[in-house]
Amino acid sequence: MTSRRTFIIKSSLATAAVLAVPSFAFTMNKKEIGLQLYTLREEIPKDIKATLEKVSSAGFTTVETYGFSIKDQFWGLSPAELKKILDTNHLKAVSGHYGIGSFLSDGDTAELKAAIAAARILKSEYLTIPWIDPPFRKNSEDYKKIAGRLNEAGKMCQDAGLKLAYHNHDFEFEDHNGVTGYEILLKETDKDLVYFEMDLYWVVRAGKDPLHIFKENPGRFKLWHVKDMDKLKPALNAEVGSGSIDFKSIFKEAKLAGMEHFFVEQENNFAINSFDSIKTSCVFISNNLIRK
Template sequence: MNCRRTFIKQAGIAAAAGLVLPSFACVKSSKAVGLQLYSLRDFLPKDPRGVIAKVAAAGYKEVETYGYSAKDGFWGLDPKSFKNLLIENGLTAPSGHYGIDRYIQDGNEEELKAFIAAASAIGSEYVTVPYLGDNLRQNADDYKKVAAKLNTAGALCNASGLKIAYHNHDFELKPWGDTTGLEIMLKETDPKLVDFEMDIYWILRSGKDPVQLFNAYPGRFTMWHVKDMDKANNEKNIEVGSGGIDFKTIFKNAKKAGLKHAIMEQENFDMEPYASIKQSQEYIKTELL
């Protein structure tokens, strides 16, 4: 894409028509870069206000929450207070990670409804399932049961103007006959109710190709975790653009995947964490989006 050429062409058309051209932004930089706040889990509980301010200062426009509970809220802040904190720092939280193992296990919707209420209160679009306990994924039939529960949860979310999403690790790519847990969930869930958040790092750790999944299930992966892999140690994260993942090729398929939110995550740091997240944000914004 040649943004400058497009701008000049549009400017010429506008001038010829005597129109005032609105501010022009290339598609490449139209999406905000998000941060999964779990990256800063060592700091958030002690100083949520200071951490959120530093995240904004690092250039992020979106955050993804984790760890909410009805008792402690978002690191001691109730949803309204947390929403105000985000607004003060020019941030939004389109997604949050909420563990729903208990709902999947017994079908009790009370905790799930509390999560939906919290997500709604902070202006989120998604209630995202971050993990499945071992006892919930022992065979292919278990994944079908999970998919059915996700559909029901998706209907509950939809009633509040939200959508449910599922975030993968690598265990969902374990084969069950000629399929995998992730493919079972993709096939058994209603696309109108359930989206997926692809953790690109974990897909590659499992030996699978993200682009093949985009081709097989177009439009289903509306969020991505953008987390790079150290070239020498695939169990280690490193700043985006410094590792072994070819993000440029993957991002060429963003439209096919249905990407709406690119969310950086890093689980370990060799440099000062705020310098690290700033470096990753700048790379994603300038080189990938």
């Protein structure tokens, strides 16, 4: 029979072993698997309730919203109505993609204030900016201006009890006289006000190494998009684990990156259909990338 003293000693040794491997200790606590709902953009407008039921049944516990507008809200639903459906399916909208292009271009706060109000009703942690329109990112000065606006938006979010994040594509990695737009955004934004959602697919697609970026900017990448790349056609996505991106090495550096939440996203190239694809990705992540 194991005595209480023996149990405590063994437990202490086990704890020490876990702490000796930071990446393992980190993944031990990452039980949530999220989904960017844009993946299901064809299904959501048809039947949001049935779609979110399937998201929950597939094994996801968190989601990231998209598509909010002042006029139509969330596909015709108010934030409160969407929150009720999410709660019914035991899903948490920890982040949302909100288009605030008018604020980034001319400083008009109407869209930003509406987004903040919606995110608060959903009890989200992050309000994430998904895109910069092409006319406003032509050169390094444009990116510096955007960085300033991000700092302003970050302060407004902070005052409202939220955090602001910025989501990348590949255009941020274009060179502007020896510096990329992404480098400018990282340098010119306040690390206490502006966080980053790294879309791993787009970083790799741009020919960059996520691990190198983590090392240069530790702790700033609180959110990730986990989206795989088709082995034969890089322009296409793939179910996580079936493509060419080495997610195991990336997840080992989750602590260095500062990652708190991640979301599966697949925009195209579904093996059978979008629901089967997200389930396949969820199973791979659960079995290979996180420990519960």
